[in-house]
Amino acid sequence: xxxxxxxxxVGLRTETFGALAYHYGNRRLTFLNDDTxxxxxxxxxxxxxxxxxxxxxxxxxxxxxxxxxxxxxxAEAEVLVDLAGVESSGDVAR
Amino acid sequence: MKVTDRLSRGLExxxxxxxxxxxxxxxxxxxxxxxxxxxxxxxxxxxxxFAVVDELAAMQVFYVNIGGGxxxxxxxxxxxxDHCVASKVGVKFSTNGSRITPAIARRLASTDYVDVxxxxxxxxxxxxxxxxxxxSFDVATAAMRxxxxxxxxxxxxxxxxxxxxxxxxxxxxxxxxxYGAQLRLTRLRPSGRGxxxxxxxHVTAEQQRVLYHWLLDHxxxxxxxxxxxxxxxxxxxPGLNLCGAGRVVCLIDPVGDVxxxxxxxxxxxxxxxxxxAGGFTKVWRESALFTELREPDSAGACASCGSYDACRxxxxxxxxxxxxxxxxxDPECVHGHGEAALxxxxxxxxxxxxxxxxxxxxVPLSRRVGAG
Ligand code: SF4
Ligand code: SF4
Numbered sequence: 001x002x003x004x005x006x007x008x009x010v011g012l013r014t015e016t017f018g019a020l021a022y023h024y025g026n027r028r029l030t031f032l033n034d035d036t037x038x039x040x041x042x043x044x045x046x047x048x049x050x051x052x053x054x055x056x057x058x059x060x061x062x063x064x065x066x067x068x069x070x071x072x073x074x075a076e077a078e079v080l081v082d083l084a085g086v087e088s089s090g091d092v093a094r
Numbered sequence: 095m096k097v098t099d100r101l102s103r104g105l106e107x108x109x110x111x112x113x114x115x116x117x118x119x120x121x122x123x124x125x126x127x128x129x130x131x132x133x134x135x136x137x138x139x140x141x142x143x144f145a146v147v148d149e150l151a152a153m154q155v156f157y158v159n160i161g162g163g164x165x166x167x168x169x170x171x172x173x174x175x176d177h178c179v180a181s182k183v184g185v186k187f188s189t190n191g192s193r194i195t196p197a198i199a200r201r202l203a204s205t206d207y208v209d210v211x212x213x214x215x216x217x218x219x220x221x222x223x224x225x226x227x228x229x230s231f232d233v234a235t236a237a238m239r240x241x242x243x244x245x246x247x248x249x250x251x252x253x254x255x256x257x258x259x260x261x262x263x264x265x266x267x268x269x270x271x272x273y274g275a276q277l278r279l280t281r282l283r284p285s286g287r288g289x290x291x292x293x294x295x296h297v298t299a300e301q302q303r304v305l306y307h308w309l310l311d312h313x314x315x316x317x318x319x320x321x322x323x324x325x326x327x328x329x330x331x332p333g334l335n336l337c338g339a340g341r342v343v344c345l346i347d348p349v350g351d352v353x354x355x356x357x358x359x360x361x362x363x364x365x366x367x368x369x370x371a372g373g374f375t376k377v378w379r380e381s382a383l384f385t386e387l388r389e390p391d392s393a394g395a396c397a398s399c400g401s402y403d404a405c406r407x408x409x410x411x412x413x414x415x416x417x418x419x420x421x422x423x424d425p426e427c428v429h430g431h432g433e434a435a436l437x438x439x440x441x442x443x444x445x446x447x448x449x450x451x452x453x454x455x456x457v458p459l460s461r462r463v464g465a466g
Pocket of ligand 1: 358408410
C-alpha cells in the first residue's frame with residue numbers, strides 16, 4: 001500500500017495559486033498548483049495510506065487518478081517520501 | 095495557468111533573494127555589478143541584519159543568496175550565517191575565496207543549509223586575473239581545494255561569461271568537476287562597473303550561438319536562468335525564461351535598500367528599504383514599483399517577433415543600462431534587433447563610481463564614469 005509523508009527537508013509555503021515546495025537538500029523548487037493537492041501534501045503523513053488522505057481531503061472518485069499520479073511525481077521529485085518503499089526496500093537514504 | 099501568469103500575480107515572498115552585505119571588497123573586478131570597494135558607513139548593523147533574517151524566516155523565504163562586495167569581510171558574517179541556519183533560512187554565499195581557511199571549509203561542509211559559490215572569470219590565471227586582479231585565480235582555486243578537502247560536496251564555481259573566456263567553457267567544466275563542484279555560468283550585464291567594460295567584453299553574436307548550443311549540450315550546468323534571451327535561437331533553455339525582477343527576484347543592498355534585481359542598482363528600480371516601517375515584507379508585497387513590475391509585460395517593439403514567447407524581450411537591466419527602451423529588444427537580441435537599436439540608443443544612464451576604491455586598471459576602459 002502506498003504511504004507518503006512530506007520529506008523532512010522540504011519547506012512548503014502557501015501561495016495564491018497553491019504552494020511552493022523547496023527541498024533544502026537538492027535545492028529544487030516545485031510548484032503545487034492546486035489547493036486540494038496542497039492539503040493532501042500537508043496531511044498525507046498523518047494517514048496510513050494515500051486513499052485515506054484523499055478521502056479526508058474530499059477528492060472525488062473521478063479525480064483520484066490525477067491526484068495519485070501527482071503524488072507519485074512529487075515522490076519522484078523528493079517532495080514526498082514513499083514510506084512503504086522505504087520500509088520494504090530498507091533503503092532509508094533514497 | 096502558465097508559470098509566467100502565476101508569477102505575475104505576485105508571490106508571498108521572493109524565490110531568488112540576493113542580499114549584499116557590504117560594499118567592501120578586497121578585489122576590484124572590472125565588471126563588478128555593485129561597483130564595490132569601500133564599505134559604506136550606513137551599512138546595516140548586526141542587529142539590523144538579524145532582524146532581516148527573522149523577517150525572512152517569518153515570510154518563509156527558503157534561502158538567500160548572500161553576496162557583496164566580499165561578504166566574509168564583515169566581522170559578523172559567520173554569526174549571521176549561524177542565525178540564518180538556526181532560522182531555517184538556507185544560504186548560498188558568493189565569495190572570492192580569500193577568507194576560506196581549512197577550518198572554515200570544514201565548518202561550512204557541516205551543514206546542508208549552506209552552499210558556497212566561488213567566483214572566477216577565467217579558466218587560467220592570465221584570463222581570470224585580467225578581470226579580477228593579480229593573484230585572484232590562485233586564491234580562488236586554493237579555496238576550492240580547501241572545500242573539496244573538507245568534503246563539502248557540490249559547491250558552485252561561478253563564471254561571468256565574456257568575450258575573452260567564452261572559448262574556455264570546456265576548461266571551466268573540467269576545472270570545476272576536478273573539485274567535485276558544479277559550474278554556474280552567468281551573463282555579463284552592463285551594471286555597476288560592468289557598464290564600463292560591457293562594450294568590449296560582452297560576447298559576440300557568433301559566440302552567443304556557440305554558448306547556446308553548449309548550454310543545451312550541458313544541461314547540468316547552472317545558469318541562474320540568466321541566458322533566457324538565447325532561447326529565441328530555438329529549443330528553450332531550461333528555466334522560467336522570463337525576467338523575474340520584482341516578481342521572483344529582488345535585492346537587498348548593504349544599506350538596506352531594496353531593488354528589483356541585483357543588476358539594477360539605480361534609483362529608478364529602488365522599491366524601498368528594510369529600514370522603512372513595515373520592513374522588507376511591506377516592500378515586497380506592497381511597493382508601487384513591484385506592483386507595477388508584476389503587471390503583464392508589454393512587448394513593445396518585440397511584439398512582431400516570432401520568438402517573443404521564448405525570450406520575452408530579454409533582460410531589463412541590460413536594456414536600461416545600454417539606453418534602450420524597456421519594452422523593446424535586449425541589446426544582445428539573437429535576431430540582431432538590439433544591435434540595430436544600440437546604433438540610435440538614448441544616452442546611457444549615469445551609474446556613478448559607486449563604492450569603487452579606484453578605477454580598475456587591467457582592462458583598457460573605453461569610458462570612465464565619475465571620479466573613480
Ligand atoms: S533585469 Fe535582467 S538580471 Fe534582473 S531579473 Fe530581469 S532578466 Fe534577470
Ligand atoms: S526581438 Fe525581442 S523578443 Fe524577439 S528575440 Fe529579439 S529581444 Fe527577443
